[in-house]
Amino acid sequence: MTSTDNLQILLTYGDIALASSLIILVLVVCWWLHLKLTATLLTAAIRTVVQLSFVGLILAWIFAREQWYEVLLILTIMTLIAGGAAKNRVTRSYKGLFIDTLIAVSTSAILVTIIAIGLILQVRPWYTPQFIIPILGLILGNSLTAISLTGNQLIEAFHEQQPRIEMILSLSARPFEAVHEQIRAAIISGMTPTLNSMLVVGIVSLPGMMTGQILAGADPTQAVRYQIVTMFLICVSSTLGCTISALLIYRRFFNSKQQFILP
Structure with missing residues (x-):
C-alpha cells in the first residue's frame, strides 16, 4: 500500500488479496451454521x-476516448441490464413484464440523470463519461431495487386478493378504485429502503459514494454535497420508477372491458 503527498491511499493487488481473504471468515460462519451458502458466496x-475488473478496464478506455456514441452504448447496455434484473427479481412473472420494468427503470433513471447532468452539475459536454456513467449507474441500481419491490408486492396482492377486487368491482367501483389500496401499499414498499437510508444517512451510516470519495482524498465537504445531491436524485428516481411500474402492472390486470384478469 503506497501513500501520495495528499494522503490519498493507492490500493495494490496485494491489498485486494488481503481483503479477499476475509471471505474465509464468512465461509467459516456458513459452514458452522450449515447455511448452505458456500457455493453461492464463492460465486x-x-x-x-471479475465483473468489476472488466468494468474498470472498459471505463478506463471510455474515459480516455470520450466519444458520445460509445458512452451512449454503455448507458443503453446498463439500462437494459437493469430492466432485466428488475424483472428477474419479481416472483410471479407474466408476458410483457420485462417491457414494463424496462420502461419504468429507463424513464425514471434517464429523466433524473438528465436533470442531474444538465441542470444541477451542468456538465459540458453532456456525455462526459466521468459524470454521466457513474450517476446513471447509481440511479439505476437503486431504482431497479425499488421497482422490483413494488412489482413483486403488487402482483402478489393482485393474485391473493382477486376475490376482494372482483367484489369491489361488482359494487360499481372503477378499476383504479378497486386496486388503489394495493397500488399504494406496493409503492410504499418500493420506496421504503430509500426513505430508511435518508433517515439515517450521516448518523448511522456513511453512504458508499461519500466514503469512496473521502478515501480517494476528496474534500469531505464536497463529498457531503455530492452525497446530498445523489440521495435526492435516488429518492426522485425511485418514486417515479415505483409509480410508473405500479401503473403499468395495473394496466396488465384489466382488459379493454375493465374486467379484472390474471395475465
Missing part, C-alpha cells in the same frame, strides 16, 4: 472481482 466473490 458471488469471484463474480465481484
Whole structure:
C-alpha cells in the first residue's frame, strides 16, 4: 500500500488479496451454521472481482476516448441490464413484464440523470463519461431495487386478493378504485429502503459514494454535497420508477372491458 503527498491511499493487488481473504471468515460462519451458502458466496466473490475488473478496464478506455456514441452504448447496455434484473427479481412473472420494468427503470433513471447532468452539475459536454456513467449507474441500481419491490408486492396482492377486487368491482367501483389500496401499499414498499437510508444517512451510516470519495482524498465537504445531491436524485428516481411500474402492472390486470384478469 503506497501513500501520495495528499494522503490519498493507492490500493495494490496485494491489498485486494488481503481483503479477499476475509471471505474465509464468512465461509467459516456458513459452514458452522450449515447455511448452505458456500457455493453461492464463492460465486458471488469471484463474480465481484471479475465483473468489476472488466468494468474498470472498459471505463478506463471510455474515459480516455470520450466519444458520445460509445458512452451512449454503455448507458443503453446498463439500462437494459437493469430492466432485466428488475424483472428477474419479481416472483410471479407474466408476458410483457420485462417491457414494463424496462420502461419504468429507463424513464425514471434517464429523466433524473438528465436533470442531474444538465441542470444541477451542468456538465459540458453532456456525455462526459466521468459524470454521466457513474450517476446513471447509481440511479439505476437503486431504482431497479425499488421497482422490483413494488412489482413483486403488487402482483402478489393482485393474485391473493382477486376475490376482494372482483367484489369491489361488482359494487360499481372503477378499476383504479378497486386496486388503489394495493397500488399504494406496493409503492410504499418500493420506496421504503430509500426513505430508511435518508433517515439515517450521516448518523448511522456513511453512504458508499461519500466514503469512496473521502478515501480517494476528496474534500469531505464536497463529498457531503455530492452525497446530498445523489440521495435526492435516488429518492426522485425511485418514486417515479415505483409509480410508473405500479401503473403499468395495473394496466396488465384489466382488459379493454375493465374486467379484472390474471395475465
